[in-house]
Amino acid sequence: MANTSHRALRLLSLLGSGRRWSLRELAARLGVSERTVRRDIETLRALDYPIVTLHGPDGGYRLGAGRTLPPLLFDHDQALAVAVALQTAPSTMFGLGDDAARALVTLHQVMPPALRATMESLRLTRLQNYWEFPAPPIDPATLTAVGTAVRHRHILVTETLRPDGTRAVPGDPDHLPAHRIEPHHLVVWAARWYLVAYDLTDNEWRVSRVDRLHPRPTTQCFATRALPHPDLAHFVMSTHDRGDTPAVRQCTGTARLNLPAHIVARWAPGGSVVEHLDTEYCRLTLGAWSWAGILATFDTEITELHPLELVHACRRLTRRWAAVADTENLGPSHE
Structure with a gap:
């Protein structure tokens, strides 16, 4: 019974990833027969988990809507990944280091003993070397405003901040007028957050440092545009005018x-x-x-x-x- 319960939780964890799984893939990941997987799926359905069967050549199984998974449904590898991620998270947001540490403590307190032991097995100290070029952290409110606009496809009105993060007011020699943009993608590269957007003011694509933007959200929607380059990473990395500023070094x-x-x-x-x-x-x-x-x-x-x-x-x-x-x-x- 213990093995069956553990396997069912593992199956639920896989289905909870949001992707479609074929019967063969699930059997391989769980190390059991396809017949056993079918039986475990029926067990979960009996517990009111909406596992949907997808028919056709690309069919399989996925978790349907209408049920909230237990928030701490982690397996051994996921627990280890969370421990590593929280301890090595770059400080690209104000207070992220403290928040990550508190999140790790919270997870330790509510994890089952076996998974808690897994997370505690890897405690590390992250050091910065001379080849790292850290970026200034971002205000979470700015990142939330930009991320929400990207997700909902809402136009943003943005002002470009000075390199020190302050706003230039009209009349200042370095003041730039506000722009209306269509925010399409958020990209993290070299510990810096970039926004890929179409500038409606200048009618061209731009890559901008998020920490250099002062966004004002709107509720006006926009349609998705085809990117100027099929490779998003190549487009961001090869765009030289993306609002970068020199890192403070010796x-x-x-x-x-x-x-x-x-x-x-x-x-x-x-x-x-x-x-x-x-x-x-x-x-x-x-x-x-x-x-x-x-x-x-x-x-x-x-x-x-x-x-x-x-x-x-x-x-x-x-x-x-x-x-x-x-x-x-x-x-x-x-x-």
Whole structure:
């Protein structure tokens, strides 16, 4: 009976994921025969869980509407995933670290003993290294307003904030007029939240940093548009004008690169800014823990280096690399 109950809960957990499952897939995941799965499905139906049978070549089973699953219906792997996720959640929202810690404590208190032991088996300390470029956290109210608009397909009226998060008022030299946008997708990349939206004011697609937006919700609906590129990730990563600002690091410099902006934008680390100059050149502003780290980011010709410390670092690296090139033990050139 214990095995049957555990298997039924596992089956309910799978069906509760929201996807369609074939009988063969369920049997494989549970490690039992298809006949046993059918019997367990009938057991759950007898307990008033609306498990729907889907007919046809792509048929299978899914959980229907009209029943709320127990909120803590986790199996062993899910409990471990929750423990890892809550302990490694990036601090991209104000107070998220404290909220994640409190959520982990709450789950520990109400988990069954076996699952509690699983979650407690992995306690870790997350450290930040010098190669990380953290972004400023987002106000949960802003993220909620944008996320709700994306979900319900409601137009947003947005103002662009200053890099320090303050609003410019009319009359300020950096004040920008409000724009009406159609918010289509939220994307998280390099610990930064981006909004893919169609700008109704300028009639073009834009990628914007969510923490740089001051949104005002509306109830006006819009129709879904085809994205300008079929690959959403490629579109976000190759868009250079997405509202990024330089991360605060020990060393920050700029250089003119012999590469187009969309290439540099895709591979530049978080916390960098790419400025389009023409079809072949762009300017990169980047922070790093050393001046040499800035120079070694892209393998291309660079000019117009600023500040002077970056130029001096270039000269030091030139001497070091020349010494390596003159080493007797250096193998044959592959150029």
